[in-house]
Amino acid sequence: MGTAAAINPNAKLPADIQPPLHMGSHHPQRKRVLFVTSEFSDLIKCGGLGDVSAALPRALAPQHDIRLLIPGYRQVVESGWPIRIVGHVRGLAALPPCRIGRMDLADGLIVYVLLNPVLYERDGTPYGDAQSQDWPDNHIRFARLGLAAAEIATGDAGIQWRPDLVHANDWPASMAPAYMAWRGATAPALLTIHNLAYQGLCDMACSSELAIPEEACGIDGMEFHGRLSFLKAGISYAHHVTTVSRTYAQEITTPAFGCGLEGMLQAKVAAGQLSGIVNGIDESWNPETDPHLLQGFAPRQWEGKRANAAYVEQWLGLEAEGPLFAVISRLVQQKGIDLTLEVAEHIVAQGGRIGAIGRGEPALEAAMAQLAQRYPGRIGVHIGFNETDARRLYAASDFLLMPSRFEPCGLSQIYAQRFASLPIARRTGGLADTIEDGVSGFLFDEPDAASYRAAIDRALQVYRHRELFDAMRCHAMHAPLYWRQSVRPYDRLYQRLLARSSARREQR
Numbered sequence: 001m002g003t004a005a006a007i008n009p010n011a012k013l014p015a016d017i018q019p020p021l022h023m024g025s026h027h028p029q030r031k032r033v034l035f036v037t038s039e040f041s042d043l044i045k046c047g048g049l050g051d052v053s054a055a056l057p058r059a060l061a062p063q064h065d066i067r068l069l070i071p072g073y074r075q076v077v078e079s080g081w082p083i084r085i086v087g088h089v090r091g092l093a094a095l096p097p098c099r100i101g102r103m104d105l106a107d108g109l110i111v112y113v114l115l116n117p118v119l120y121e122r123d124g125t126p127y128g129d130a131q132s133q134d135w136p137d138n139h140i141r142f143a144r145l146g147l148a149a150a151e152i153a154t155g156d157a158g159i160q161w162r163p164d165l166v167h168a169n170d171w172p173a174s175m176a177p178a179y180m181a182w183r184g185a186t187a188p189a190l191l192t193i194h195n196l197a198y199q200g201l202c203d204m205a206c207s208s209e210l211a212i213p214e215e216a217c218g219i220d221g222m223e224f225h226g227r228l229s230f231l232k233a234g235i236s237y238a239h240h241v242t243t244v245s246r247t248y249a250q251e252i253t254t255p256a257f258g259c260g261l262e263g264m265l266q267a268k269v270a271a272g273q274l275s276g277i278v279n280g281i282d283e284s285w286n287p288e289t290d291p292h293l294l295q296g297f298a299p300r301q302w303e304g305k306r307a308n309a310a311y312v313e314q315w316l317g318l319e320a321e322g323p324l325f326a327v328i329s330r331l332v333q334q335k336g337i338d339l340t341l342e343v344a345e346h347i348v349a350q351g352g353r354i355g356a357i358g359r360g361e362p363a364l365e366a367a368m369a370q371l372a373q374r375y376p377g378r379i380g381v382h383i384g385f386n387e388t389d390a391r392r393l394y395a396a397s398d399f400l401l402m403p404s405r406f407e408p409c410g411l412s413q414i415y416a417q418r419f420a421s422l423p424i425a426r427r428t429g430g431l432a433d434t435i436e437d438g439v440s441g442f443l444f445d446e447p448d449a450a451s452y453r454a455a456i457d458r459a460l461q462v463y464r465h466r467e468l469f470d471a472m473r474c475h476a477m478h479a480p481l482y483w484r485q486s487v488r489p490y491d492r493l494y495q496r497l498l499a500r501s502s503a504r505r506e507q508r
């Protein structure tokens with residue numbers, strides 16, 4: 001992820017999307033953007049946010065001087081990249097002082113690292129320990145991240161670089177727009193919601209630890225059912241909110257998907273401050289050149305797929321016969337894993353096999369492991385997280401199972417298409433926007449096993465008609481959208497927010 005292949009400067013792009021500028025060049029429209037995130041797949045990734053944080057800033061780099069701010073987790077500090085100390089932020093209430101380091105990656109991407117060993121250098125994921133228990137001080141850890149972004153924006157971090165715009169991502173970065181507002185930052189703040197279901201809630205009693213002004217603790221600020229919501233703070237104080245597909249942008253304004261924030265999001269729509277920009281994938285997702293694969297492949301040259309399948313069969317203990325259905329997912333309620341557990345017997349009865357890699361909620365991990373025990377040779381499950389194995393499984397499989405209850409965008413189904421594995425997915429959020437039913441995959445409507453099973457049966461019918469199956473696979477391989485198609489909408493939005501903020505300043 002985010003490997004050199006993703007930003008190969010020699011890669012040929014079609015004329016209309018040739019970057020007009022080079023990194024580091026001066027142009028009146030070129031702006032300084034601070035991209036604040038809790039994951040960055042070059043160094044640390046739990047899911048799709050890590051991928052987006054590595055790919056989108058790089059896709060925007062020809063247009064803007066875009067730099068990242070991430071916490072200095074152990075995986076970051078021990079990554080081997082030199083970190084130069086360039087700034088310092090003071091403590092505030094329970095938020096401790098931190099140093100700010102700077103990493104210059106090989107492709108020129110600049111990453112600011114918020115350094116505080118006690119807060120961030122721990123074993124585990126960005127959000128919890130090895131048993132997936134959230135860190136009890138996450139409100140401090142991520143409020144500190146948001147405050148540091150605000151301090152960089154107001155020039156209070158000792159860094160000789162001040163952003164024109166701050167782009168915060170998901171609840172861990174959501175306090176950035178709030179602290180910016182409270183500290184009188186002039187730069188506009190954009191919040192991208194990658195998943196509305198994770199809100200970053202903490203007790204109201206934490207407000208003094210986080211130095212939250214009293215007036216912000218009410219319903220018009222960040223109060224949410226008697227608690228404090230980081231995500232609500234971000235939505236309240238950001239000048240604009242995006243989410244990662246058009247369909248999800250509409251869905252979150254409804255009670256079914258709005259997680260209790262739908263009223264507020266409707267108001268954002270009315271004010272022209274909520275929009276959807278679909279994710280893309282980076283250029284490293286190329287089945288012909290991906291170094292993770294045992295053998296590459298191109299449309300209709302399926303030997304490479306078979307070579308990867310042979311690896312997966314051995315790795316997951318699968319027999320060699322039958323269509324292979326992949327699960328490559330965080331094992332959480334959102335992803336409809338329970339529905340896959342329900343249809344697994346049907347898949348096996350139809351001669352299919354399931355290969356799964358995932359990590360997440362302990363109960364779902366246990367249920368998936370038990371499933372593999374029940375169908376030895378037909379279902380193989382690996383509980384864990386591994387980029388290389390995940391990519392080989394995309395390449396090996398015939399179908400990807402993705403029955404998500406909701407899906408802001410989803411990258412797995414896009415990767416699967418690129419690797420000629422047809423997604424079988426629910427018609428929701430970004431899945432509806434990135435899969436063409438019966439052309440590049442299969443969509444079903446209801447979040448239940450019957451609807452899912454019917455889509456699996458349609459997929460199996462196609463599998464038995466080799467020509468049709470091959471035609472769909474070829475179509476799927478060409479369907480995915482690379483990031484370059486999202487650059488223009490983000491660029492336009494940045495320019496619009498900057499124009500508005502300078503108009504606001506002139507009015508004062």
Ligand SMILES: Nc1ncnc2c1ncn2[C@@H]1O[C@H](COP(=O)(O)OP(=O)(O)O[C@H]2O[C@H](CO)[C@@H](O)[C@H](O)[C@H]2O)[C@@H](O)[C@H]1O
Pocket residue numbers: 046047048049051052194195244279328329330357358359384385386387390407408409410411412413415430
């Ligand atoms: N066990 C494992 N080992 C290795 N790799 C694994 C893995 N499990 C998952 N992955 C990888 O993690 C990523 C998952 O990304 P998704 O966008 O599909 O979902 P996620 O819910 O994490 O992201 C959220 O943010 C993204 C980004 O905006 C939205 O697309 C999405 O809808 C939203 O839920 C993919 O790169 C996948 O290959």
